Each structure stands twice: as structure tokens, then as C-alpha cells.
Amino acid sequence: MESFQKYLNPRTLAELQGLELKARLIVEGYVSGLHKSPFHGFSIEFAEHREYVPGDDLRYVDWKVYGKSDRFYLKQYEEETNFACYVLLDTSESMRYRSAQAPVSKLEYGQYVAAALSYLILKQQDAVGLATFDNSVRNFIRAGSHPSHLKQLCHVMDLAGAKGETSMGPIFHDLAERIKKRGLVVIVSDLFDDVASLLLGLKHLRHRRHDVLVLHVIDPAEQDFPFQDPTLFKGLEGLPQQMTEPRSLRRAYQREFETFLKDIRRGCHELHMDYALLRTDHPLDAALRALLAQRATRLHRA
Numbered sequence: 001m002e003s004f005q006k007y008l009n010p011r012t013l014a015e016l017q018g019l020e021l022k023a024r025l026i027v028e029g030y031v032s033g034l035h036k037s038p039f040h041g042f043s044i045e046f047a048e049h050r051e052y053v054p055g056d057d058l059r060y061v062d063w064k065v066y067g068k069s070d071r072f073y074l075k076q077y078e079e080e081t082n083f084a085c086y087v088l089l090d091t092s093e094s095m096r097y098r099s100a101q102a103p104v105s106k107l108e109y110g111q112y113v114a115a116a117l118s119y120l121i122l123k124q125q126d127a128v129g130l131a132t133f134d135n136s137v138r139n140f141i142r143a144g145s146h147p148s149h150l151k152q153l154c155h156v157m158d159l160a161g162a163k164g165e166t167s168m169g170p171i172f173h174d175l176a177e178r179i180k181k182r183g184l185v186v187i188v189s190d191l192f193d194d195v196a197s198l199l200l201g202l203k204h205l206r207h208r209r210h211d212v213l214v215l216h217v218i219d220p221a222e223q224d225f226p227f228q229d230p231t232l233f234k235g236l237e238g239l240p241q242q243m244t245e246p247r248s249l250r251r252a253y254q255r256e257f258e259t260f261l262k263d264i265r266r267g268c269h270e271l272h273m274d275y276a277l278l279r280t281d282h283p284l285d286a287a288l289r290a291l292l293a294q295r296a297t298r299l300h301r302a
Contacts, residue, residue, distance in 0.1 A: 009283055011103035013112055019154035023115035026284055027123065056147065057125050084127040084143040084181050087114045088172075089157065090189030090217075092134035096162030097190075099221035102280040106217045107162045109280040110188040113215060116288065117186060118153050122146075129179075130156060133171045134164030140178065168193045172201025176208045185210045190217050191264055199267040212273040213295070216264060220281040223257060225250050274298060 013022050052061065052072035060074040089110055098105035104112075114130070121128045122145065129143035130153045139156050168189065179185065185205055191198060191214075205212050221227070227250075261277065268275040274295055278287050 009103070010109060010112065010280065013284070014104050014108060019111055019115040019157055020119075020150055022112055023119035023150065023154070026112065026116040026288070027119045053147070057123075060125065084129065084183035085117075085121050086129045086131060086143060086175075086179050086183065086185050087118060087153075088131045088133065088175060088185060088187045088189070089114050089160065090134070090166065090168075090187075090191075091132045091138060091160040091162055091164075092166040092192075093163050094166065094190055094192045095217075097219050097222070098280070099219050099226075101220045101224075101226065104280055105162070106190050106219055106280055107160070109278065110215070110217045111157045111160075112284060113217075113278065113287070114157060114186070114188050115150075115154055116284070118150055122150055128153065131175055131178075132156065132160050133168075133175075135167040135171075137171060137174060137178075140175075143181075143183070166193045169197030169201040172198075173204050176201075176204040176210075179208070179210065182209045183211070184213065186213045186215060188215045188217060190222075195260065195263050195267065198264075199271070202267070202271055202273065206271050206273065212268075212271070213291075214264075214268050214273055214275045215291070216261075216275065216277045218277065218279055220279050223254075223261075223279070225253050225257075 013025075016022050016025070052074055056074055062073050065071075065073045091107060095107040095110065096105055098108075118128045118130070125145060127143035127145040128149070130139065130141040131137055132139045138160070141153060141156060144152075166189075168191070175185075187202075202212060202214070265275055276287070276291050276294065
């Protein structure tokens, strides 16, 4: 195993301090260079120069100016980034769930993925913003393209606690109006909400002409239902506790859960959105490889 690959295991990442460090290890260890530009913007109209700061992409250095002034300046375009991405991170109580089979909670896994994608987007000189939500928008950070912007995004995600009920339909309607500039919207959530309301919210984002990527984060126990003995299930997001006999429920539960996944996939497909199912027991390298490959393939076809 290459040394960097150990950092792509969620259990190992959980032992590291700071989302920013985790993002760098994920991206520089594996994703960087996998595709030339899975998210890249498209602005080409030159506007002015700005002075180089550490972390800027050297591809944009104006070497003619350097030859005359012996100082580094970057070419800045009419919109320094004509591409803006917003990551919408679900921080409701259900995202706190972590089964015995999972190395991290759904929220932690979602934070790793959100931080890694933010790092990747900033590294290619595009802009990224963040919204955290449960039954309302808790934080809304406008898109920025400076390398230091990642610190702010990670700080907000670090402070996010999984609490409150989910209300995604109205949330997406709200954010569709807040995000004025057409771009990429990445949703990181377990999507535990009324499917019809959820899809209406997603439809509003598409109506605003955003490119939408849905990252559906689930715990392995939510899909596999491995429980054997009589179990007290603790309700999240306002649901009551209930003692059940899992073996008698397994078949019916799994049928319902697979129907839920199928409805979400079909809805995203009909709305022409990318969809990826991310299980918290799966390595991040496999998840990100599939995600970027899927997007690169679709953009190439388009």
C-alpha cells in the first residue's frame, strides 16, 4: 500500500486534527491529477493583475511582468473564477448516526468529502461556498476563490453539530434563491426526508440552471440492517424510541429502504443530476474516484 493511501481510510482520518489537513491529505494523496479538470471554470477574458500569494496556481503567473519587475503577478480575469461551487451540508440529527460497523458518523464522512472537494476546487482557482442546514440554513458562506477561504469553510464545518430535524424541500427552495450565480451545487446528506418535497426542492435548483451533484451519505447498518437480538431503536429528529425484534423486520425494512434509494436515484436522473451513494464504511479513495470519474465522463459527453 502506498503511504498516502492510509490517509484515505475514514478511521485514520478520524484520528487526524483539522478538516483542512484531512482535505489536503485526501486531495494531494489521491485525487489531485486524477482528472485534468473535473470541475473547472471557463473564464478567459483578461481584466487585470494581482500580486502572487502563497498557494496561488503558478500557471497564471505573468512571466513578462516578472521579467520587468522581478515580482510575481497573476493574470486576473473578468471574473477571477467564472465557476462557483456551493456545498450544502446536512447537519441534522440523523447525520450523527454511527453504527458499530462504521468508523465515523455520517456527518464526519460528509465533512471529509466536502472539505476534500472544496480543497480541490480552490486548488484549480475556482470558487467555493458552503451552507450548513437542518430545518433551516444555519450558516451560509459565500463563494470565494482565495486559498485561505478553505480555513473559513473548515472552521464552520468543524463547529457544526448534528442536531435538529430535517426539512430539505424548503431549504433547497431558500438556497435556490440565495445562490444567484449559476454554478455547481453539491448536496451532502442522508436525504432522510419526504422524497416528494425533497425532489421539488431539487427541481428548483435545476430551474435556476445550477448543475447539481447529490452525494447520498448512508451508514452501512441503514442499508444492511445487521441487527439480530431484540433492540431498542432510538428515534432521531423527533421520532420515538421503539423496542423491536429485528429479524422479523429485516426483509420488510430492506425492501422499504431500497425503494427509498430507487426513488431518489430515479428523481435525480429525471432532473438530469449526478447522484452518488456513499457508505461510511467505504474508503474515501473509492468514493472520490467514482465521483470524479462519473462527473468527468458526463462532462466529456456533454
